[in-house]
Amino acid sequence: MIISIASGKGGTGKTTVATNLALSLGKGTRLLDCDVEEPNAHLFLYPEITETEVVTTGIPVVSDELCTACKKCAEICRFRALTVVGKKVLVFPELCHSCGGCVVVCPENAITEGARELGVMESGHCGELGFSQGRLRVGEAMSPPLIKKVRTHHAGAKTIIIDAPPGTSCPVIAAMKGSDFVLMVTEPTPFGLHDLKLAVEAVRVLGIQSGLVINRSDMGDDGVLEYAKEEGLPILLEIPFDRKIAEAYSCGKPIVEIMPEWKNEFRALYQRIEKLVQNGRNAS
């Protein structure tokens, strides 16, 4: 079972829900932090990292000896990563999307593939909980290939929890794609509602079942509740605002550590998801 935790709006509590859910499930579970621009789950899990892998993407390397400056590579490149100046091809590696077109199209076989570092994937565990995260290299613009890499690192776990990035564009899609369920964490505010609607649209594009967690559920208005009812989105958990939770969060302490009774709430949340996914499978 693969559960993605997403939100649209940032700062609604994705990482809080992902880490507490993972800690409550424990053995057989793996948390994949796919918010590679700003991975935060490790700040609450203190994982022991046992493996670090540099993740790269292909970029063209042009042999000046073989190149005849025919410009075919520059013509096929939609991302303007290659340009011909006089008799020489200039490569702008940061613009390259690694489509491989230039390599295929070069009649002289003068282009081979080198590598640009996207970031690293770090893997390990926290007790019985498996853990991997992506960490985008600062200055790198392209996160989806790194996200895709982390997303598939299941390492035999039965339950996969994906902490997705905020927003509704390509990085979130890369993180959520292929999940069995998307758990959307929102707050009952106008910003929360507005961005939730966008996130719901994104999940529908992918055709994945979803449900809501309402965080700081007593700080706002009824907009989210009304929307959930209209859209038939199940509300699977509500977490009221509690200054104790906010302060613990600020120091990197998960809710289930300071209030262990919450473990049952998160396990119940998992069971509700499991049931929804099973019913969904039976229905189709």
Add this chain to the structure above:
Amino acid sequence: MIRELVIVSGKGGTGKTSITAAFASLAQNSVLCDADVDAADLHLLMAPTVRKKSDFMGGCLAEIRQEDCVECGRCIELCRFDAISADYVVDAIDCEGCGVCVDLCPEQAIDFPVQKCGEWFISDTRFGPMVHARLGIAEENSGKLVSLVRQEARKLAEARGHGLILTDGPPGIGCPVIASIGGATALAIIVEPTVSGMHDMQRVAELAVHFKVPGLVCVNKYDLNMDMTEKVEAFGRAHNMVVLGRIPFDPIFTKAMIEGKNVLEYAPDSPVAASIKEVWKKIITFPSMNAMGIKDFSAIIQ
């Protein structure tokens, strides 16, 4: 000389948009720009009246003409993004828009229409003009759209004689953030005093170093964790950023948002309002924000 203050945070939900909206009350003669095109929220507080709406044409997508396709398999073999199914249909989400299949299809059976990836708007608000956008769901090219709204905000400021652009930036450090920072007069980083707020601010500050932008730092919800507030401020100073001040945690931010107002309109006499006015005073007297357009390299983030 037009100055542009870009407000970022690294971490989402630290209060960028609420604080930008409050600055709009204090700034005189400014243009507002929402560069969080992926999950734009500033319009919810600004109630903009749209004056001009334009399509954002992003990249192209491959489309196989079934009647011309001979199923030779060349496109599937070439596609690095696994975007073409075994029955020769292109998945619009997976297609990167590289056009390799289009150029190399032996039957020339693949079209490559340019896609509308969103919309952008020029609007009027009670605080002056605003440029904002909406990226389509599941779209790419957010960086391009960010660059576009920033350029349009600048054009508008030039045409109408506005001296200042207030840009509400996106979270993270990826493509849209990179597009938000380049060429800014100064960067204000809004941080919450939590382990994640601190961690994410460090990464966005590290990114900003590459762009040689002067930096300012402001702690929001500072009273949630005083130790962390001090750590954030110490980090800011150590990296040559000016500490703007502290804004307390207060549910009036949410209450104001529900009424569609900024906090200065909702609670003008509150401690939050007073702290934001202090922060703003420091921003406009910050030497890098001078109206002469003199670049102040002594203040760049290090």
